[in-house]
Amino acid sequence: RKEVEQDPGPFNVPEGATVAFNCTYSNSASQSFFWYRQDCRKEPKLLMSVYSSGNEDGRFTAQLNRASQYISLLIRDSKLSDSATYLCVVLSGNTGKLIFGQGTTLQVKP
Amino acid sequence: NAGVTQTPKFQVLKTGQSMTLQCAQDMNHNSMYWYRQDPGMGLRLIYYSASEGTTDKGEVPNGYNVSRLNKREFSLRLESAAPSQTSVYFCASSYPGQGSYTFGSGTRLTVV
Numbered sequence: 671r672k673e674v675e676q677d678p679g680p681f682n683v684p685e686g687a688t689v690a691f692n693c694t695y696s697n698s699a700s701q702s703f704f705w706y707r708q709d710c711r712k713e714p715k716l717l718m719s720v721y722s723s724g725n726e727d728g729r730f731t732a733q734l735n736r737a738s739q740y741i742s743l744l745i746r747d748s749k750l751s752d753s754a755t756y757l758c759v760v761l762s763g764n765t766g767k768l769i770f771g772q773g774t775t776l777q778v779k780p
Numbered sequence: 781n782a783g784v785t786q787t788p789k790f791q792v793l794k795t796g797q798s799m800t801l802q803c804a805q806d807m808n809h810n811s812m813y814w815y816r817q818d819p820g821m822g823l824r825l826i827y828y829s830a831s832e833g834t835t836d837k838g839e840v841p842n843g844y845n846v847s848r849l850n851k852r853e854f855s856l857r858l859e860s861a862a863p864s865q866t867s868v869y870f871c872a873s874s875y876p877g878q879g880s881y882t883f884g885s886g887t888r889l890t891v892v
Contacts (some may be wrong), residue, residue, distance in 0.1 A: 678820070704879045713870055713883035716821070757822070762880045767813070767838070768879060772822035 671696055674771040676758050682777045687748045691756055691774045693741040699763030703734055705743050706757040708773065714757055717743075748778045782806050786871050786884035793861040793891045801856040802886050803871030811874050812854035813838075813881070814846060816867040827844065829854055830876060859892045 674692045683689050695703075703720035718725065720732040720741055731744040742757055758771035784805045793799055803814065814826040820834030829848040843865060845857045854873075856863060868888050872881040 672824075702879045711886075713885050714881075715883070716880050719879065740851065761877075766877050767825060767828060768881060770815075770823040772820060 676771040680775040692732040693758030700760045704759040708755045784884040805873040808871035813872045815870045
């Protein structure tokens with residue numbers, strides 16, 4: 671079983687839609703959680719950290735459920751520029767290194 | 781601009797050839813990493829260096845070696861390239877134990 675699992679998609683949504691991505695992690699010792707964004711043929715970039723209390727950054731909301739070992743990302747009012755791959759990332763409690771999910775691809779259509 | 785610089789951006793090798801991928805960061809980060817990214821596999825850690833003078837194996841180290849030349853530079857060497865090493869390679873850096881990594885723009889390597 672992969673340490674971080676995501677539905678690869680693709681998710682095809684119209685502009686203005688709300689879309690949610692989910693992610694599960696297997697190691698209960700995981701310390702910190704993040705969402706990274708990767709545009710086609712580009713490097714990953716940090717989108718936001720995920721806190722137990724949930725956090726919001728503009729149209730983006732991230733939530734963490736430690737009991738269920740589950741992380742989510744909600745994007746409201748989708749824009750064409752949101753089209754990208756979203757990587758669920760966990761800071762391993764065992765190694766102190768980032769473990770990346772395979773990513774979920776979002777395509778926002780006009 | 782501050783960041784992580786990787787060279788080369790593209791490379792084609794024949795099976796059995798060797799090459800070194802270069803990475804340099806000017807963010808004064810202690811930790812540096814080499815990842816490879818393959819379709820459907822996500823990013824997998826090859827080697828990392830927690831600080832200058834130390835290197836450790838990651839998830840997929842076979843066929844690779846690394847050198848942490850100084851605080852800024854961390855190179856990845858393929859001694860005898862194989863088609864299975866065809867991939868996109870990313871270098872990254874961070875402060876130790878932090879989840880905010882800065883990535884280089886990647887090296888697209890094809891081994892034929």
